[in-house]
Amino acid sequence: MKKILFFALNAVIFSNSFAFSFSQKENPYKLYGYCKVAKSYGDLENAYKYCQKALEKLPDTPYIYKETIVLSLHLGKKEEALSLLERYKKHFKDNVDTYLFVASVYNRIKDTDKAIATLQEGEKLFPNNPKILSMLVDLYIVKNDLQKAKETLERLIKSSEHDKASAYFLLSRIYLFEQNKEKAIQNLQEVLKLQPENKQAAILLGEIYRQNKQYDEAIKLYNQILEKNPRDLEILNRLFQVYVDKADYQNAEKVINKIIDINPRDKDAVLKKFLLYIKEGKSKEVIQDFENLSKENPDNLFIKFILGMAYENIEDYNKAIQIYNEILQKQPDNKEILERLATAYTLSNNYDKAIETYNKMYLLDPSDYRVLMAMAEVEDKRKNTKRALEIIDEALKIAKDDATLYFMKAIYLDKLNRWEEAEKNLQRALELRQEFPDALNYLGYSYIVREINIDKGIELVRKALLLSPNNPAYLDSLGWGYYKKGNLEEAEKYIKMALDSMPEDPTLNEHYGEILIKKGKIEEGLKYLQKALSIIEKEGEAEPNQKERIIKLINKVKGEK
Incomplete structure (x- = not known):
């Protein structure tokens, strides 16, 4: 019965014969109801006309004004909307919501200056009104007038009826944007005095402490949160990172173990534990630990994957290969495992198996030219550079605008003593990616070592160093350029810097x-x-x-x- 009535009403509202034949005695609230229904059905033109008629009959009703203004904006009737907006403001000038709505409309049409002026006008009538001040802060930030934003926030904080914690938090973000970390810390501390459980403020404050190397302060803060919620994984992860940064690996280990106890399937945590053990030089311990974890969680293939990488780390490639093959029995199309398997075969000099594995990957996705790049590297590694070049040419058929492919092709051509072709491919790589430091360095070094154009070579290498400062290979190229120019002091300086690194x-x-x-x-x-x-x-x-x-x-x- 309800459905029948609803569709009957809908038919009456939207029938062509009825649509705009308004009666002088038509109930204005009924007209407004028609406006809302039409709007809900996406018929904005009819909605606008119903609201207009309702407004004529109820000119003292603010919500009908608002609805009509919003509809006119939706329909692109900007001039009509602004005219109505000014009428609305004059009609309801003694209401604080008027200034908030008018400012929001100006902000919506990207007239931030008018929005600010409207709020300032409202503020004269309603001094220190928190809603007006809060919107002013947002608009000052949009205008990048941070000084006025800060001044307004300070006034907000003094307003006893406002949420001071939010004001302090926003003030801290502004100070942080200005790189004034000390002031940011002070304001975040005020937030936490008012709202000790404000996690957003605590996380931001903890991160500032970590960046400032105030590790003990960050640890204290995170532990206070964990006293109330010891299983908060986000805070535990942040605490772990602080311990790592502090080089307190013993406590970092305790925290990461707790995270894994809470969620053994957390891949990120398992990986962090693996990397922590490697950082500590605990190669044997990490293997023993992950062997135990794997036994406790036999269906967790990610733990097995990490175990395989642990064996790779101690160069037990046969064991790593065995583990990866076990995983592939359950997930034969897992590209990540296939890639690790191919890498392990390559590192153990089993190039045929590496190529075979990469071919499996390529069959899974023939558009993935990165697999061809990896295959080319294997072929080059086993001194089959001609085949590597052929594979790169195949990859270029898939990705003809990939700068890295032209760079790799240039290297292989150079190895095959085809320098002129190599040079063209290096230049093509740099056309596609001007800020390609490896290509800049390779071309520059080639000009230097071949004595084609030493000055140009030095210029190219310097560009590479701007993109990757202190790169040992680039420092060597620059030093060798100076050597070729006869500047032995500069040559020795740069090459010694590189040698100290490698x-x-x-x-x-x-x-x-x-x-x-x-x-x-x-x-x-x-x-x-x-x-x-x-x-x-x-x-x-x-x-x-x-x-x-x-x-x-x-x-x-x-x-x-």
Whole structure:
């Protein structure tokens, strides 16, 4: 019965014959009701006309004014809306809600100045009204007038009827935006005095303490919250991070174990525990712990996954491979596990199996060209650079505008002694991504080492260093550029900086040794060249013909002694 009545009413309201034939005696509240129903059905034109007619009959009714103004804005009748808005403001000027509504409309149409002026007008009639002050604060922040926002908030705080805690919190955010952490802390402390259980304020204050390295203050704050709710995982995670930053790994371990006890399926917590143990150098402990966790949670494949990575960390690749294959029996299409398995095969020099695994991944998603990139790296690693180049060309058919692919192609072409093609691909990579530090450095170093254009090479390397300061490879390139220019002091300075960061890099040892020899420090220079050879014997060449080049230099220097 109710449904029949509803549809009958709907038919009357929206029938063409009835729609706008208003009677002089029509009940204005009934007209307003028609307006609301029409609006609910999305018929804004009819809704607007019903509200207009209702407003004519009830000009002293603020909510009909508001509805009519909002509808006119929805219909794009901005001039009509603003005209009505001014009439509304004059008609109800003695009501604080009038100024709030008018300001909200101006703010809605992006006229922030008018919104502020309206509220300031209202404030003269209603001094220190918290609603007006609160909206003014929001608008001052929109205008980026933080000084006025702060002044207004201070007035809000003095208003006994307002929520002081919210004002203090907003004030703290403004001070934080201004990098005034001391003031931010003071205001957050005021929030917590008024609302000790305000978690949002406590988290923000704890994070500021952590950034300021006030670790004990952060720990005290988080523990106060945990006294009331010891299973609050968000606070426990933040407490864990503070202990890690403080290098208090013992307490960090206790906290992360508690998190895992509460939620053993929390992948993030399990991973954090693994990384914490690695940071502590507890390789054997992490394996034992995760073996136990795996037995306690046999269906938790993520714990098994972490266990596999733990075995990778101690270079027991066979055990890692075994675990990954166990997981794949239950989840054969898990790309993350397949990727780890392929990596483990690569690290154990089982390149055929690595390629086979990457092929499985590629069949799962032939659009994922990153798998082809990984395959190319494996082929290059096993000295099959021609095949690596072919694979990158296949990847480029999928992603022709990927700068990294052109960069990789350039490296392989360079290894195959096809420099001119390599140069074009490096330039293409930089066209696609101007701020590509590795490509900038590679091209710059190539210009330097080949003596094509040393000054241009130095310029490119400097651009790379702006994007990645203190990168050892880039520092080496810059130092080598100065060496080629004959500036041995600058050359030694930059390459020594790089060598301090990467003492086991063969190229850095080679370059530093050569600079020392050039400066007359023969014996010391030869030691670095010999070290470079020793590293190459273990790990292979970092550059084509590097071993032969170093041996020639050693023989030449010894022959001249």
